[in-house]
Amino acid sequence: MTEYTEITDPRLQSRVRSRYSGEIAALQALGFRHLAFKLEALGPFSAVWQLPIVLVMSRAKEVLVFPFPLRLAAAYVLLVHSRPPSIASCMGMGVKFFTNFSDHSLLISSTLQSHVTLQSLVVPEPNLQIVRTPPCRTPEEAWLSHKRRTTEMEARGKTIGNTSSFADYVDISRREEADLRSRTA
Numbered sequence: 001m002t003e004y005t006e007i008t009d010p011r012l013q014s015r016v017r018s019r020y021s022g023e024i025a026a027l028q029a030l031g032f033r034h035l036a037f038k039l040e041a042l043g044p045f046s047a048v049w050q051l052p053i054v055l056v057m058s059r060a061k062e063v064l065v066f067p068f069p070l071r072l073a074a075a076y077v078l079l080v081h082s083r084p085p086s087i088a089s090c091m092g093m094g095v096k097f098f099t100n101f102s103d104h105s106l107l108i109s110s111t112l113q114s115h116v117t118l119q120s121l122v123v124p125e126p127n128l129q130i131v132r133t134p135p136c137r138t139p140e141e142a143w144l145s146h147k148r149r150t151t152e153m154e155a156r157g158k159t160i161g162n163t164s165s166f167a168d169y170v171d172i173s174r175r176e177e178a179d180l181r182s183r184t185a
Contacts, residue, residue, distance in 0.1 A: 002041065002042060005041070012075055027088050030081070030143050034079055035169070036166045039065065039073050043071065045070045060092045063076075080164050082164070087163055095111050095142060097142060097143060098163065101160055102160070102161040103129075105153075105158065106176065133145045
């Protein structure tokens, strides 16, 4: 399971800010503001077991760190929007948008082409209802699609839940991980 921590080291924050400056600027133009810098760390010795991934991520200029004991960890940036309440996560593969609903459902939109394969799969547990919009080419298109779908879900009676803090992001990510694990089991 991935461990999520908020980055407080100014040097690491600066590296992340530099790596994602284009995405940050595009999201700020859409009304997003900075939320946090995050570190996603895999388990002990994952840097060794995941060496091919480390090499690919290095070539993609991802911001990598290797906490003890040889854990693979990647650093990213989170931004937040208030209308609709949403969190944007910038990563090397693209941008993901999350909106949480009070009934425990979750809307995810992205520019990640890997999400195409997740479109038609059925979620086995109703309390892990995760709705994914088809991936878009740009963050601007994905955000418009996300806002449209949020409005549709609200019109069907869903109420937006907390989607504005680092803790909310961690909860959302854990639910998404559980959903992805259930699909591959």
